[in-house]
Every structure is written in C-alpha cells, then in structure tokens.
Amino acid sequence: MGEPPVALPPLVPPVHRGPRPGPLGGGRRQVGQDVRVDRRTLLCGALLLTTAACGTSSNTRKPGPGSAKPGDRLAAIADIPVGAGVLVDVATDGQLLLVRPTADVIKAFNPTCPHAGSVVNPPTKATPITCPTHHSEFDSTTGAVRSGPSPAPLKEVPITLTSQDIHLA
Numbered sequence: 001m002g003e004p005p006v007a008l009p010p011l012v013p014p015v016h017r018g019p020r021p022g023p024l025g026g027g028r029r030q031v032g033q034d035v036r037v038d039r040r041t042l043l044c045g046a047l048l049l050t051t052a053a054c055g056t057s058s059n060t061r062k063p064g065p066g067s068a069k070p071g072d073r074l075a076a077i078a079d080i081p082v083g084a085g086v087l088v089d090v091a092t093d094g095q096l097l098l099v100r101p102t103a104d105v106i107k108a109f110n111p112t113c114p115h116a117g118s119v120v121n122p123p124t125k126a127t128p129i130t131c132p133t134h135h136s137e138f139d140s141t142t143g144a145v146r147s148g149p150s151p152a153p154l155k156e157v158p159i160t161l162t163s164q165d166i167h168l169a
C-alpha cells in the first residue's frame with residue numbers, strides 16, 4: 001500500500017557555535033563537534049523576534065528614564081551596594097545606572113556611552129564605570145571621562161532620596 005518510511009534530513013545544516021578550539025586545544029568543544037539546532041531551539045529563535053519567550057528578555061528597554069515621571073520610585077537604597085553600582089529597570093521602558101560611591105551618596109546616570117551609544121557596565125569595588133565597546137572609563141562618582149574615546153561624561157539624572165528609597169526627581 002504505502003511507501004516505506006524514509007528518514008527525513010535534519011531541519012538545518014550543522015552549526016558551529018562559539019570560538020573553535022585552537023591548534024593546541026582549549027575551548028569547550030571538541031574539534032569537529034557539530035551542534036544541530038533542534039525544532040524547539042528553532043521555534044524559540046523565531047519567537048524571540050517578537051516576544052520575550054523562552055526565558056530571555058525582548059530587551060525593548062532604552063537607556064534613560066523612559067516613561068518614568070518625577071517622583072517615581074527607582075529602587076531601594078539597600079539594593080545599591082556601597083562602592084559599586086547597578087543597572088535598574090525604570091518604569092516599563094527605561095534603564096538607569098545607579099551608583100553609590102559612599103554609604104551616603106547615590107547618583108543616577110543615563111547609562112548610554114556618549115561615544116557610540118553602548119550601555120556602560122556598572123562600577124564594582126575594583127573597577128570604574130566602563131564601556132564594553134571601546135573601553136572608555138568613567139568616574140563612579142561624577143560620571144566624568146577618566147580614559148578612552150568618550151567625548152563627554154555620562155549624563156546625570158536628578159534623583160531624590162527618602163529614608164529607604166530612590167526616586168526620580
């Protein structure tokens with residue numbers, strides 16, 4: 001009656017991900033090891049174009065206060081480690097860099113690097129604010145350029161503090 005079953009070819013050709021190991025080894029993949037994209041991965045990849053499916057963000061936030069209004073709460077003071085900083089989501093569409101150089105000083109910056117628009121990395125106790133793209137460094141207290149190609153400091157965003165929280169001014 002019907003024809004015998006036929007093995008279907010893979011959905012897509014083999015894909016190599018990440019750097020290949022060098023001639024002396026290294027890397028996490030064996031030489032010649034292929035990664036095939038399964039149906040679920042392919043479906044998730046397609047969904048990521050329009051949604052935050054598959055456990056990752058659609059990343060529609062833009063650096064800056066977004067649609068936040070004066071008085072909106074940005075974060076708890078306790079969430080910002082002394083001597084460091086964090087990127088915080090603001091309202092539904094914004095993102096700000098909050099830094100706390102000392103226990104009593106907190107500042108907010110638009111995390112857009114003035115050089116070419118990358119989002120800067122928050123400072124740590126060991127590193128200043130840094131841009132991952134061309135490695136400009138910014139002072140963690142003032143946002144001033146310390147080194148690198150950035151032509152301007154980070155833009156400070158006015159905030160107010162209550163006893164426990166940080167608000168947009």
Ligand code: FES
Nearest residue numbers: 113115116131134
């Ligand atoms: S985009 Fe930040 S240094 Fe170039």
